Amino acid sequence: MKEDIEKNQVGPCGIVCISCPLGSGTVAKTAGQTRGFIEGYKISEWAPYVSMDGERIDWDQVVRGMEWMMKYAVCAGCESGGGPPDCTIRICAKENGVELCSSCDELSSCDKFDWLGEHGEQLRETLKNCRGASKEEYIKSLEGSMPWEE
Template sequence: MKNVVEPPWILIYVNFSLYIIEGEKVSEPADFVGYCGLYCNACGIRQGKIKEAVQNLRKVMGAYGFDKIMPELAEWEPSFKHYGEFEQVLTGLVNLFGDCPGCYAGGGDPGCKVRRCAQQRGYKTCAECPDVQECEKILEHVKGDPTRRAVLEEIKEMGPEKWAEKMQEKGFSYLQT
């Protein structure tokens, strides 16, 4: 029997469950564990939800020709006179939140104190830091998410690689929680 060489796209497909394809680079799932313990691939922004919503809204509005009828509609609803500004906001949403490469590749808040601190201390995640339970930066960063410290503890116990694999298997979005 002759050896059959599979086309490269088949190999990529087979490996997709283990790796995320990022352009030319193949990234490990652990590359998407943020310093603060968020899993980037579960983020609606990283998943392109905002970009998709803007594209869908523009498609519907374009089908109805809203850009052409706004002056007339503004007679019925005064806020429609700001349609041009609304379009600028939609463009801004896509520009800022359209394609997030993940925390390690510079995505997210460019001034993130948690990221800066972890980088200065040489940590891949805050889970490595002995001060994480009392850390004011992480407290400020996770306001509204009382589970983040428990998540960091889980990352510490499992290691970022195993934790990322667990998150990938879950296949959820933070928008679902």
């Protein structure tokens, strides 16, 4: 998936797609590898003999979860039609013709990031610190890290 993402793609929220675990394909790839280990080592057959506080794990559901991640835990990035279709940040940016929220005068009081919890606040702070920067300058300033990992 990493090869499919435009190198300098960034969402209006400030997430640099190539460094995102969903955009880079890391989550989907890891889920596939984990599913392969579960099936290849027949974990579901011997795991019931290893107690986990007396609770049994439904390995069919675990594998189903891995398959879900392989299929849905990928993102082409907002600029390429990826990301949550109901993302309040992307919708607002599109309606207001904003490429990166750091150029929006209402960023400091914006509640569109709230649905992302702590990450939303960290993204908003990172964008505030990059006011006036071009998209390319913003990406370069992050040096391949997610904005909330600075």
